[in-house]
Amino acid sequence: MSKIMSQLAVSENIFVHRHETHVQIGRVRIFGYTVEEIVDPETMISLDQLNIESDADEGFVDITAEIFGSLDHITDNKVVSSHLFQLLEGTRAVEVLNKQLDTGLITLSEKELQFNTADPQSVQSVISIQNRLLRLLPSWLNNSSLPVTVLSCRYVQTILENFAYYQDGSLSQRCSLVDRRLALDDRKQPIEDSVEYQLVHKVLKAFIIGLCKFIRFSLNVATTVLYEEEDVTTRTMSLDFLTEVPSMAAIDEINHTIEWILASNIEEGADVLIAQLKLIQSLNHLEVVVHMEVPLFHDSQGSTYKKRPAFLNFLVDGLGQIEKLSALSYTYPTPEGAFSKFIQLDRENKTIPYEIYEIDQKDAWASLHNLFESVDKFTTQAHNVVNFNQLSNFLKFDIGQSMSGSNVIARGIFQLYLIRDDRRILGAQTVSLGDFCIESIENISGANTNILSFDDLQLSNVKPEIRDALKGKFQNLMMDLESCLFHNLTIYGSNPCRQQQLISKNLLLWDTLQAAWESFEVECFQLCNIGDEMPSGDLSMSVSSYIYFSKLSQMLEYALTGISLDIYKDYELYMIYWYSSYIIQMICEHAAGRMAEVINGKINYIEKSHPKKIKKVKAGPKKEQLKQLQQYYQSDVLPQLIQTKNYNQLYRVNSLVAMSGFLDAVGVYLVMLSSFGIMDFRKGPSNSLTTMENIYKVRMKPFSSIGVPSVPTYEQYEASFGHLGLDTSPSKYLQTKGLIGIVQERLQASKTQFKQLINDIKENENINSQFILNEHATIIKWYDDIVKSLISYSLEFANLSKILEEHKDDLSQINTQHYKVKITKGYHKYFPRISIEKLST
């Protein structure tokens, strides 16, 4: 923090002694210094030699004495500041003449300063420069900034500065590598037709043009869908990365250059130069991904796995070039001065000096590889989506679970690829956000949702004023639902922490929507008999049921994902599993109860109610019309309803029931650890400044604004420890032993259910048609990992049982003096390994 702002940050009223070597201000120490201490005389370039004082001072008045004299008026020791200025902003101020903070004091060697980008270079030299740039690009994307990575290259700086300076001419002319500012009068002029000269002014230039174009694209992606500094830092030192140049122009430039290399007599290294250029070309092709139209739901043959579309072959090419280049070793040094901190002291710079940041060569290749691979995976997967459940499962498993580990630009590209500017999904002409919304509802509540076809025909018997009011309400509610789903779709490309934040916001949206839709569906049913009925004849509320299911599912995901993000302290783990158990129980009840009844009601309508209605109608055109409708219901709608019903029962409900069993078992395990006092979930940390009740409330805060289901009270949480009777049982040993037996059986049942699920996903036609099962699919791994976790928990119970047996005569021996709990990464992100270890005495 700069000197003045340290003062501001501490307090305006605290007296600060200047000129002392250091001063104590409250809890902050400010280190003072004299000018001699902070300025390195070698770095001081005097403006006196240029007579800057006399040249530039005409028309200026010296007010040094007046300003400093005026300070005598300050009697209360407070700073005087502009009312427009927030003092906190001052913490960003950079202190001049402080070597740690002032970029103007960066020292560079003469070679670094006077590096001439126009000088010819050898093939090896150009290869090493290009290789270093290929290393600096992923370094930038690895939580760094351009000034300390790619822009540390003088060639890049010169090209971009010249591009801004020369407004006319061809791309190659504008991107000149001749530094206008260098005093070159005494230097020897290079021979322009030499290969070495062309290697710089043709090959390296084309490479940098392509690189800058890709950086521009990455910056666009970052500013549109990524988070500044969290994902990518977009600081460019006010240099324009060839915005106005079309990507195709850069690609063409590279093509011409490759042709030139092939035609020239470069004996050694030509293939490497070409591979480097081709890699840059592939990076520039990535832009097509965000504009491509995915033929969603086109192929009815779901099981036929399609290969990647031909125009995405550049992804394979990019991967091939990386493989080729990463196999080489790069020992030839880059020319001295080609990479330096020069730009930090030369260009607009509002930050402090930083060292050049460069990740490991191996990591750099891995990062670029990951970029192409991730894009290849999601585009290939998306091209195979033939039904809505596949899309939904693709987003949930293939994207939701693996995208966070992807290259940051791949994440951003995916977000732009998923939702387009016109809100179409994956660019598919036939799938707007509205369509997506209806599909989303009907894939859970079943097709033929009465309230979604809210038209004049249905409202023909309603008074016009009520009709208009209902229509208006319907439109608004649909818009709200679309907004919520849109918001939901923005989660996938975000980083894991932002995902949690976005889900948290979404929970409130779902809750508001549920309340609004419930009252609307009831109103429509009561006023104009619009709405689906359950077989019992009661209103089924298809849309509200879907919303409630979605909300509960997201609540569960939110709670459990926090575990993998290390959000929870050890003493909060039981709280989360206990709450998750409660939520999953509600989802199971809802899915197996109301949701099933919603679909049964729709089937009942087609099979019974509608045929009865037809019978009642007299022969004539209306009857014929109804008969045709019945035929449509039978041939199109009924199979869809049966499919949804089967999928809900065989996959959704079964997976939830299996998961519920597992969550319960983990909860019981933690209560057992708590009862023996080797893990605490009731007191919190010993040095805590607050109560466990407050900790509970803070942890439950994201759910506390949700109306249904309400958050259990702290008393309920506390009481949950007593439900198993471990603390009160006359024979704790027998009670615990018995419980372990029950839970082991439960775990076994869950394991069987999960295995059945995996089997169904692989073999059952009703289920596997709802997933894209190819080499990129992650669904099987997801459930395999859960099964592995289940087995590991089963072993933990066995271990506990063994410990219990060891101390059956004196259970007080099972305590923190003899045992400790170790929490390590588990097989599945929801289930860390919580094991009991014996302490060596």
Place this chain on the structure above:
Amino acid sequence: MSEVQENSANLVKIDVTPDKFIGANLRIRLTDSRLLTGILTVIDPFGNILLSNVIETSVDRLNPKNFHSRDIGLVSVPRETIVNIKVDIKTHKNIFATRIEVLR
């Protein structure tokens, strides 16, 4: 110019409060001879200054015959690094006009 400086010198004797300078576009010469031009945003009782929208002018390291300027944003200038502070005549008049009248 000399007249203004004379007035300026006279004004030292009369009371000018520091808030009068806030918002003025200052030119500060540093001990390493760099020039900083920016808006005075904060000043503390010891003469340490916070300037915003600062343009730094120095000798061009690529060609010492030229100047080089760059934007360095919000800058904290410790008093001991300041050689002198200047304002243009118009700003000077704006700050001191009322005082000059009082003096006369």
